[in-house]
Amino acid sequence: MSVEVEVNENDLAEMVEQVWESYLDPEGLSPLLLTYDENQSSEVHSSVSISGSWTGHIVYASSFPAARRAAAAFMAAEPDEVSEEDLADVLGELANIVGGNVKAMLPDGAYLSLPQVVFAPEATARYPNAHRVSGVYGLWDGEPVSISMWQIRGDNNKEGAE
Amino acid sequence: MKILIADDSRVMRQIVVRTLRQAGFGDHVLIEAANGREALEKTKAEDPDLVLSDWNMPEMNGIECLRQLRAAGNDVKFGFVTSESTPEMKEQAETAGALFFIVKPFSAERFDEVLAPILG
Numbered sequence: 001m002s003v004e005v006e007v008n009e010n011d012l013a014e015m016v017e018q019v020w021e022s023y024l025d026p027e028g029l030s031p032l033l034l035t036y037d038e039n040q041s042s043e044v045h046s047s048v049s050i051s052g053s054w055t056g057h058i059v060y061a062s063s064f065p066a067a068r069r070a071a072a073a074f075m076a077a078e079p080d081e082v083s084e085e086d087l088a089d090v091l092g093e094l095a096n097i098v099g100g101n102v103k104a105m106l107p108d109g110a111y112l113s114l115p116q117v118v119f120a121p122e123a124t125a126r127y128p129n130a131h132r133v134s135g136v137y138g139l140w141d142g143e144p145v146s147i148s149m150w151q152i153r154g155d156n157n158k159e160g161a162e
Numbered sequence: 163m164k165i166l167i168a169d170d171s172r173v174m175r176q177i178v179v180r181t182l183r184q185a186g187f188g189d190h191v192l193i194e195a196a197n198g199r200e201a202l203e204k205t206k207a208e209d210p211d212l213v214l215s216d217w218n219m220p221e222m223n224g225i226e227c228l229r230q231l232r233a234a235g236n237d238v239k240f241g242f243v244t245s246e247s248t249p250e251m252k253e254q255a256e257t258a259g260a261l262f263f264i265v266k267p268f269s270a271e272r273f274d275e276v277l278a279p280i281l282g
Contacts, residue, residue, distance in 0.1 A: 022267030023177070074173050076180060089173045096171075096218070097266045100245025104265075108250045112218055114170075 006054075007105050007149065012136045015101045016147055019094065024073045024140075032138040032145055040137055040144040043067075045122040046091035048099035049113040054106045056130055056151040058099040060091060061122035066143035067091055088117045098147050122146070129153060163281060164191040166210040168201035168227070169243070170219040174266075178214060178243060184270035187281055198222030202230055205238055212280060214264075217244040217251065225251075228258045239280060243268065 013034070020032060042061035049057050062070070071082040071090040092115035103110050118125070127150050135148035165182070169175045175194050182188060193208060195201035198215070199222040205213055213231075215224040222230075228240050241262040242255055252263055262276050 018267050022269060071173070075176060086173060089171050093171045093174050097245040100218075100247070100266065103246055104248050108248060110248075112246055114218060114220060 007102050007134060009134050009136060011105060012134055012147055015098050016136050019097055024070055030141050032140050034138040037137050038135060040146060042122045042144060044091060044119050045125060046095040046115050046117040048095045048115050050103055050110050052111045053109040056149060057127050058095055058102055059122060059148050060095045060098060062145040063143045066140050066145050091117045163211040166193050166195060166201060166204055166213045168195040169216040170197050181270050181273050185273035187277060198224055198227035202227045205231055205236065210238060212239045214241055214243045217242055217246050225254055225258060228260060232259050
C-alpha cells in the first residue's frame with residue numbers, strides 16, 4: 001500500500017513557481033495568481049503516474065490559450081507558431097517536470113511513468129480508486145491553470161475526477 | 163567538442179540547446195536523440211565528447227543507455243538532465259558511471275556550474 005502523501009500544497013506551489021521562473025515567466029511579469037478554486041474549468045490536461053512507495057497521478061490542466069502560451073514560452077516562439085504536436089509535447093513535459101519533482105519528495109521506491117496528454121477537460125478523466133490530495137489552482141493572465149495530485153488507495157472505492 | 167542531447171521531448175531538447183547557448187557553450191557541435199536507444203546508437207556512431215540525457219524515455223531509458231555504453235567499453239562523459247532526482251537514482255547513476263545530475267527546471271547558471279569544469 002502506498003504511504004500517506006508527504007507533498008502538500010505549499011510544496012506543489014513551490015514547484016510551480018520554479019517552472020514559471022525557469023520557463024513560463026522568466027522575467028517575472030505574469031505569475032500564476034492563485035484562486036484556490038478546485039472546480040475551475042480546463043480544456044486540456046496531461047498527467048504522469050507514480051507507482052511504488054506512493055501510488056497516484058500528477059495532473060496539469062489548463063485552457064487551450066494557456067497551453068498554447070506555455071508551449072510558446074518553452075519554444076521561445078509566438079503562440080500562433082505553436083503546432084498541436086508542440087502543445088502535446090509541452091503539456092507532457094509540464095506534467096513530467098512536476099511529477100519528477102514530486103517523486104523526489106517521496107520515499108525511495110517510487111517510479112514515474114511517461115506522460116499522457118489529452119485534449120479534453122480534466123473533468124473527463126477518471127482515475128480509479130483515486131482521490132485528490134493536493135492541488136494548486138490559479139489564473140495565468142486570466143486563463144485557468146492547475147496542478148493536482150491524486151492518490152490511489154487500496155482501502156476505498158472512491159473514483160475521481162469529480 | 164560534440165554534445166549529444168537525448169530527450170523524448172523535442173521542445174525540451176530545444177530548451178537544452180538554448181540553455182547551452184545561454185551558458186556560453188553554443189559553439190560546440192550539438193546533436194540530438196529522441197530516446198535512449200537512439201542515444202546509444204548515435205553515441206557509438208558519432209562519438210560525442212559528452213552526453214546529456216533525460217532519464218525517463220520510451221524505447222530505452224537513460225540509465226540503461228549508460229549501462230549499455232559502459233558494457234560496450236564506451237567511456238563517454240555522461241550526465242543526466244531530468245525532472246527526477248532521488249538519492250536512489252543518483253546512486254544508480256554514479257555506479258553506472260554518470261558524472262552529474264541537472265534537475266528540471268534548470269537555469270543557464272546551473273548548466274554553467276556543472277558543465278564548465280567538463281567543457282572548459
